[in-house]
Amino acid sequence: MNIPLLDLKGQYLVIKDEIQQAVNDFLDRGNYILGQPVETFENAIAQYLSARHGIGVASGTDALLLSLSAVGVGYGDEVITSPYTFFATAGSISHLGATPVFVDIDPKTYNIDVSLIEEKITSKTKAIIPVHLFGQCCNMDGILEVAKTYNLKVVEDACQAIGAEYKGKKAGTMGDTGCFSFYPTKNLGTFGDGGMIITNDSEIAEKIKMLRVHGAIQRYFHTIVGYNSRLDGLHAVILNIKLKYLDEWNRIRREKANYYNALLSKTDIGLPNVAADNLHIYHQYVIRTMNRDNLRQYLEKRGISTAIYYPIPLHLQECYQFLGYKENFLPSSEQAGRETLALPIYPELTDSQLEEIVDAIKCGIQAVDHRP
Ligand SMILES: *Cc1c(COP(=O)(O)O)cnc(C)c1O
Secondary structure (H helix, E strand, O other), rough: OOOOOOOHHHHHHHHHHHHHHHHHHHHOOOOOOHHHHHHHHHHHHHHHHHHEEEEEEOOHHHHHHHHHHHHHOOOOOOOEEOOOOOHHHHHHHHHHOOOEEEOOOOOOOEEEEEHHHHHHOOOOOEEOOOOOOOOOOOOOHHHHHHHHHHOOOOEEEEEOOOOOOOOOOEEOOOOOEEEEEEOOOOOOOOOOOOOEEEOHHHHHHHHHHHOOOOOOEEEEEOOOOOOOOOOOOHHHHHHHHHHHHHHHHHHHHHHHHHHHHHOOOOOEEEEEOOOOOOOOOOOOOOEEOEEEEEEEEEEHOOOOOOOOOOOHHHHHHHHHHHHOOOOOHHHHHHEEEEEEEEOOOOOOOOHHHHHHHHHHHHHHHHHHOOOO
């Protein structure tokens, strides 16, 4: 029996009729760009997160890019972020002519270590991008305090954390902007690319609305140089339906994670740590072990798919060699890159599948531990 890392079709089958009906209605109406479906979804997300403005954009990557641009990041600026994240976090900084400055992670939560931020701040530092990795928020009190002291903007990368909470506040609503992705594998995903920026600041919201249509308030009158970055109406229609299920899906993910925790508690596998005051949504369920690569191979042989997020932290990527980081500069990120393994987790994963995975892990660690 094969157990995939994620079963997107399984989720689709549950809501197939509803989606097909809504998509057919959308196609019949004939109005495909921005318009009502996008506005409805923007308002629904803003309401769900208790934020003032939602602005739909083409992807999570663009949500970061347009956010950074809107808060004033540009050529020569420095932006502090985590090296242990998806590439888009840093790529968006580079695309604006700014420089990513990488700060090591807290090995327990895999999120940026707030105590290491201050020493990296220079006169060029303009913003911080906290990445709420795997579905758990960063230490936002600490980040907001540093940002306030040094007058820095905060752009939250909440692409993996829609619905996650920190002290009762939703991920993405605590900084100047919050960025979300609706890539198919995210907890709220469409059947293609999509993204959203959340902000409580009306000026930033207006600027982002311009930036996504080539910098024009009125068509063909360009105030600034912007981008083509709209959320497609088609995706908004689909996401409007899926949003109703999000809390339930996140709740079931938490249940699955707790079940994994219980079954793996007596092994020496490192389990996810949930920091105080956090509601984790388990975009990924990530374990750690020194024998990661062998364990992964063993699981693969038993038909269980896993993934490594992320094998090479960003400061050691080829494209960032010019920044001068060397091995061992950011040791917690590098160690996480060697030791972590993401297991299948999604609402449709059955308990018996989960038990099979745990059984395979237990056999797997014994097998790899006894290697010569
Ligand atoms: C998915 C993701 C992004 C980018 O989102 P896209 O919609 O794929 O462009 C950015 N940051 C993080 C942490 C992500 O997981």
